[in-house]
Amino acid sequence: MSTNVAQFQEAAARVTADTRQRQFIRTALGNYEIARDKRKAAFQSWESARQAAALTKWEAVNHLDTHLEELVAKLEARGTKVHWASNGTQAREIILGIFAAKQAKSIIKSKAMTSEEIHLNEALEKAGFEVVESDLGEFIVQLRGEAPYHIVFPSMHLTRGQIRELFAQELGSTSSDSPEELTMVARRVMRHKYITADIGFTGGNFAIAETGMISITENEGNARLTAALPKTMVTLIGIEKVLPKLEDLALFLPMLATAGAGQPLTCYNTMYGGPRQPGEADGPEEWHVVLLDNLRTELLADAEQRDALHCIRCGACLNVCPIFRNVGGHTYGTTYSGPVGSVITPHLRGLQDWKHLSNASSLCGACTEACPVKIDLHHHLLHNRRNAATEKPAFLERMGYKVFGIIANDPLFWSLAKKFGWLTQPLQKLVLGTALDPARAWTKTRDLPPLPQQSFKDWWKHRP
Amino acid sequence: MNEREKILTRIREALKVPAPRPGTHAPASHLPVPGVPSLPSLRVPPPTAAPVEARRWLPKVGPSFPEQLALFAQNAADLKAHFQVFADWTELSAALVQLRDTENWQRVASHQSELSSQACAALQRPVCWTDQGYDVLAMESCDVGVTECDALIAQTGSVLVTSRSAGGRALSVLPPHHVVIARREQLVADLPAAFALLKQKYAPEFPSMMGFITGPSRTGDIERILVLGAHGPKKLTIFCV
Numbered sequence: 138m139s140t141n142v143a144q145f146q147e148a149a150a151r152v153t154a155d156t157r158q159r160q161f162i163r164t165a166l167g168n169y170e171i172a173r174d175k176r177k178a179a180f181q182s183w184e185s186a187r188q189a190a191a192l193t194k195w196e197a198v199n200h201l202d203t204h205l206e207e208l209v210a211k212l213e214a215r216g217t218k219v220h221w222a223s224n225g226t227q228a229r230e231i232i233l234g235i236f237a238a239k240q241a242k243s244i245i246k247s248k249a250m251t252s253e254e255i256h257l258n259e260a261l262e263k264a265g266f267e268v269v270e271s272d273l274g275e276f277i278v279q280l281r282g283e284a285p286y287h288i289v290f291p292s293m294h295l296t297r298g299q300i301r302e303l304f305a306q307e308l309g310s311t312s313s314d315s316p317e318e319l320t321m322v323a324r325r326v327m328r329h330k331y332i333t334a335d336i337g338f339t340g341g342n343f344a345i346a347e348t349g350m351i352s353i354t355e356n357e358g359n360a361r362l363t364a365a366l367p368k369t370m371v372t373l374i375g376i377e378k379v380l381p382k383l384e385d386l387a388l389f390l391p392m393l394a395t396a397g398a399g400q401p402l403t404c405y406n407t408m409y410g411g412p413r414q415p416g417e418a419d420g421p422e423e424w425h426v427v428l429l430d431n432l433r434t435e436l437l438a439d440a441e442q443r444d445a446l447h448c449i450r451c452g453a454c455l456n457v458c459p460i461f462r463n464v465g466g467h468t469y470g471t472t473y474s475g476p477v478g479s480v481i482t483p484h485l486r487g488l489q490d491w492k493h494l495s496n497a498s499s500l501c502g503a504c505t506e507a508c509p510v511k512i513d514l515h516h517h518l519l520h521n522r523r524n525a526a527t528e529k530p531a532f533l534e535r536m537g538y539k540v541f542g543i544i545a546n547d548p549l550f551w552s553l554a555k556k557f558g559w560l561t562q563p564l565q566k567l568v569l570g571t572a573l574d575p576a577r578a579w580t581k582t583r584d585l586p587p588l589p590q591q592s593f594k595d596w597w598k599h600r601p
Numbered sequence: 602m603n604e605r606e607k608i609l610t611r612i613r614e615a616l617k618v619p620a621p622r623p624g625t626h627a628p629a630s631h632l633p634v635p636g637v638p639s640l641p642s643l644r645v646p647p648p649t650a651a652p653v654e655a656r657r658w659l660p661k662v663g664p665s666f667p668e669q670l671a672l673f674a675q676n677a678a679d680l681k682a683h684f685q686v687f688a689d690w691t692e693l694s695a696a697l698v699q700l701r702d703t704e705n706w707q708r709v710a711s712h713q714s715e716l717s718s719q720a721c722a723a724l725q726r727p728v729c730w731t732d733q734g735y736d737v738l739a740m741e742s743c744d745v746g747v748t749e750c751d752a753l754i755a756q757t758g759s760v761l762v763t764s765r766s767a768g769g770r771a772l773s774v775l776p777p778h779h780v781v782i783a784r785r786e787q788l789v790a791d792l793p794a795a796f797a798l799l800k801q802k803y804a805p806e807f808p809s810m811m812g813f814i815t816g817p818s819r820t821g822d823i824e825r826i827l828v829l830g831a832h833g834p835k836k837l838t839i840f841c842v
């Protein structure tokens with residue numbers, strides 16, 4: 138068994154046993170659902186909006202080359218420096234190169250899942266830079282030395298008590314555990330950082346080809362400040378984030394807010410078209426945009442699952458997923474968790490090493506139904522299972538079905554199996570709870586009902 | 602070949618096989634067949650000019666001005682922003698002065714433009730002007746940032762600002778209270794109208810920052826409980842004349 142699978146099973150068993158934690162997550166996500174449904178109902182037609190969003194993304198992703206060229210030409214025309222990175226190593230080198238050239242010491246970051254993807258913080262800290270996450274949730278998990286629990290709500294697994302203790306320990310704060318006071322502690326710490334940071338680092342939610350802009354969605358204002366105060370701004374964004382037209386945002390911004398957090402519109406939706414322009418009061422003197430491939434083109438080459446690149450990282454599929462709700466975000470061991478993570482991680486990090494995520498699904502389809510851009514998530518889980526089995530068939534499973542096929546195809550074997558099958562059950566009792574038990578995955582948490590000694594057919598024949 | 606060319610080549614190579622339209626399952630013929638080269642002509646047709654007609658699906662907005670004003674007021678209240686319409690400038694400046702006194706504003710940050718300059722004149726406090734560049738620490742110590750805007754959006758209760766219309770990037774987020782002074786003609790119905798306005802007003806030389814502000818800064822990162830004033834302003838006041 139690969140270490141990834143062992144890690145997943147161990148973590149899943151541990152988290153599911155923690156009913157307090159599960160209850161906590163369920164309450165949070167239950168409230169999310171109520172808010173989201175209210176916002177969805179405000180749309181004249183949420184379903185048509187989803188279809189339109191899916192078509193827009195389909196068009197964008199299927200002409201990615203032309204849109205990217207337009208985006209880059211427009212960005213460069215306003216003085217933005219664009220870099221291309223085929224993989225994480227290159228992206229890290231480019232970013233470290235910019236920081237070194239600027240002789241930067243401290244970096245203020247606003248939320249960017251792409252930077253988690255390329256493990257940027259570790260690389261920066263190793264190179265001696267001071268990096269501070271400014272998004273409150275990211276700041277909290279950074280202080281804990283943890284990965285984000287959820288792509289939109291990074292610290293949703295922590296209680297206020299835990300956060301108070303963390304702040305007391307790491308920041309010496311004496312705040313109570315009211316969310317209000319705790320937020321103000323972080324606000325004060327961060328204010329100083331914005332003003333002194335040499336570099337502002339951001340991610341991006343959409344890239345507008347037509348006008349050469351990067352659109353950033355956030356609630357706290359931290360990205361606004363990150364893009365306003367430091368002299369140099371660096372933005373890392375996946376190549377699949379392009380939208381053809383500026384007005385496409387009229388649809389995508391409210392849909393992202395609704396699906397992501399049940400808001401009509403996220404507090405700050407900001408489009409950046411360049412560094413500070415002549416006549417403007419402030420803004421960075423230099424803006425670097427790093428376009429990241431990192432195997433996205435590999436996923437693009439799989440026409441069947443290409444729509445996974447439509448993802449706007451709203452987190453809706455995580456929120457509704459019964460697996461995510463019970464095993465939690467850290468169990469996945471991936472940057473992108475939940476259904477979308479299970480779909481794309483095998484493409485980004487190897488099918489055989491990550492196929493178990495596609496098996497950890499009830500295939501209920503809640504994710505597909507929740508997805509604002511209509512990605513066929515639960516079918517893609519099946520596609521991953523199929524691809525994994527074709528590539529490397531599971532020997533024991535195949536043997537098992539072979540034997541079953543032989544028995545089921547032969548009337549004599551079949552009737553014998555029906556008559557005497559129950560006799561094998563006492564044998565299983567002998568190994569119950571040990572690794573020898575063939576039904577162990579089942580019996581670990583459930584009882585195996587006794588096999589009936591009489592088949593239904595038999596009973597019918599001799600019925601009173 | 603540089604990285605740009607390499608990435609674009611990989612994209613073009615990948616797109617030789619078309620993807621099924623959303624909402625349809627892939628017919629077998631769409632899937633790559635090993636050993637059979639796929640034809641470039643199989644690519645989906647070029648993009649059509651028609652933009653998404655989002656207006657038909659987004660939340661409904663009434664056609665008349667009073668309806669839109671009422672909707673904006675309702676949305677602003679839901680967002681915990683303070684919105685008020687005044688009959689004339691005298692009323693507005695009186696309300697500003699009152700706000701100054703209740704919150705005890707000592708220093709004001711603003712930019713020079715018709716409405717914002719007039720507001721600062723009424724406030725009679727030292728002003729940190731952003732127009733010619735400014736000292737960040739000076740702005741940080743201000744109690745309020747007063748700006749104009751490009752539009753108010755009825756559909757969402759948002760304020761549309763740009764680095765040109767609202768005194769740069771930081772003015773609307775750094776001070777703890779953001780006061781927007783707007784004219785009632787600036788109210789637009791919905792998001793598509795706001796984007797149309799941006800294009801008409803600025804294209805192709807867009808300001809380097811254009812953004813929607815929808816309520817005061819907020820976070821739910823601690824137990825998903827709403828807290829206002831995470832990093833940006835704790836208060837948002839919109840005065841309309």
Ligand code: SF4
Pocket residue numbers: 396447448449450451452453454455477504507508509510511512514
């Ligand atoms: S797959 Fe869909 S629902 Fe899941 S995060 Fe992406 S856009 Fe949201």
